[in-house]
Amino acid sequence: MSERLIYCCNDLLNEKFTRRFRLALPWLALSLILLLQAITPAVAISQTPAAPSTLTISSATETFPAPTGNTYYVATNGSDGNSCSAAQNSNTPKRNIMGASGGLACLRAGNADILDIRAGTYRENISSAIQTLPSGTSYTNAATIRAHTGETVTINGISLGNASPIAYLIIEDLFVTTGVWGGTTYGDGRNAPHHIRLTNLDVTSSTTNVFVLNKWTHHFEVNGGKIHDAPVYPACVEATPPPAGNGVCYNVYQYGSDNIFENIEIYGGQGYGIHQYSGVPGIGSRNIYRYNKIHNGGKVGVTSCGLLMTNGDDNVAHSNIIYDNLSYGLCLGSGARNKAYNNTIVGNGHYGVQSGGYGNDATIYVNNITYNNTLGDFNDWGIPAGLTRSNNHCANANTGCLTTENPLFRDSSKKDFALQTGSPAIDRGTALSGISATDINGTPRGSLGLGWDIGAYESK
Numbered sequence: 001m002s003e004r005l006i007y008c009c010n011d012l013l014n015e016k017f018t019r020r021f022r023l024a025l026p027w028l029a030l031s032l033i034l035l036l037q038a039i040t041p042a043v044a045i046s047q048t049p050a051a052p053s054t055l056t057i058s059s060a061t062e063t064f065p066a067p068t069g070n071t072y073y074v075a076t077n078g079s080d081g082n083s084c085s086a087a088q089n090s091n092t093p094k095r096n097i098m099g100a101s102g103g104l105a106c107l108r109a110g111n112a113d114i115l116d117i118r119a120g121t122y123r124e125n126i127s128s129a130i131q132t133l134p135s136g137t138s139y140t141n142a143a144t145i146r147a148h149t150g151e152t153v154t155i156n157g158i159s160l161g162n163a164s165p166i167a168y169l170i171i172e173d174l175f176v177t178t179g180v181w182g183g184t185t186y187g188d189g190r191n192a193p194h195h196i197r198l199t200n201l202d203v204t205s206s207t208t209n210v211f212v213l214n215k216w217t218h219h220f221e222v223n224g225g226k227i228h229d230a231p232v233y234p235a236c237v238e239a240t241p242p243p244a245g246n247g248v249c250y251n252v253y254q255y256g257s258d259n260i261f262e263n264i265e266i267y268g269g270q271g272y273g274i275h276q277y278s279g280v281p282g283i284g285s286r287n288i289y290r291y292n293k294i295h296n297g298g299k300v301g302v303t304s305c306g307l308l309m310t311n312g313d314d315n316v317a318h319s320n321i322i323y324d325n326l327s328y329g330l331c332l333g334s335g336a337r338n339k340a341y342n343n344t345i346v347g348n349g350h351y352g353v354q355s356g357g358y359g360n361d362a363t364i365y366v367n368n369i370t371y372n373n374t375l376g377d378f379n380d381w382g383i384p385a386g387l388t389r390s391n392n393h394c395a396n397a398n399t400g401c402l403t404t405e406n407p408l409f410r411d412s413s414k415k416d417f418a419l420q421t422g423s424p425a426i427d428r429g430t431a432l433s434g435i436s437a438t439d440i441n442g443t444p445r446g447s448l449g450l451g452w453d454i455g456a457y458e459s460k
Ligand SMILES: [Ca+2]
Pocket: 426, 427, 446, 447, 448, 449, 450, 451, 452, 453, 458, 459, 460
């Protein structure tokens, strides 16, 4: 942890120093002249800039005229010999997504253009390392890359931010077979992708972590779809204990900030469902994980979590259903003001919830259900000093548990964890203010019955 922090800040210090040195060059030259003329001392360069705790990454500042929003088509029976003008007619589409003459090259930055891809498998990567992708300055003028309505479109991978900057881009309804990657090769965050909306993608991979957002990514909105079946593969992070010669990959591995993952089914594979861990305090903050179903991940004998949320501050996990994972359900570690509320954590093969072990800072854990987890409700690796655990529905009488009765799920055998009429979790939640307050179906909290329920569903 400390090694990475030192690396990070030395890097930033060096860059600041270099910049200052460059600015100081003319004055150095002048000083040299003065020195030669009057034998006066040269200008001293101070190397004592304050170490920045975070790097502010500015949004795109380019301005564009009012967007006209053209639609361009790509199809497996198309031709890249068709002009962009012709490709606006679905009868004369482009053949490829990428490339100088492909469909994506027709889209203009800031013009709200759409690339509409017809059914088929395209062995291509949508990658800003290959060519500049069309950025916008808001979602109003953002470009959209999408599958044609009702058609199945499969591509290889999506890779954003490793060479050219990309912001305000929408990608919808694609099947992606070699993973999604957001990041930057620059240690100072240059070209970090941000404000990217990824809607209803089906993402998997056989050789990588499935969905990765690196440290400098921010304001990604990942909504709907599936992220699944992370492989065991040598290049991935090794778990403890590592499977012989292999690393366990994760379905989601993210430590950016201000990112949202919502309404996604995250399942399968032998590692973590969502793994938020930077190893650096404060890195990976203000993320939201909500309305997800995270299930059937992990490996017997290997520690993992359906959802791990640690290191950063002000992260929130709420209204998720975390079930049938082979290790822990929810893991909470270090960071300030992190919150986990109204989650339903059921049938996991280890404890339902693990707290601590990554540090000991304030975490709020309230209105959650833990039930039928093999080893019990909570495993505390030293109770986090600031942990507030209250008003939860548990399997066993623990501190912070309101009741241990059967929560009366509607149909556990069908993984339906809504509450039956008469459930002791109904109307027993604590009303929380100033936070997102709908359940996993979008029902406003407290709008049914007498008040907030415990768990992911609101009922009466
Ligand atoms: Ca209620």
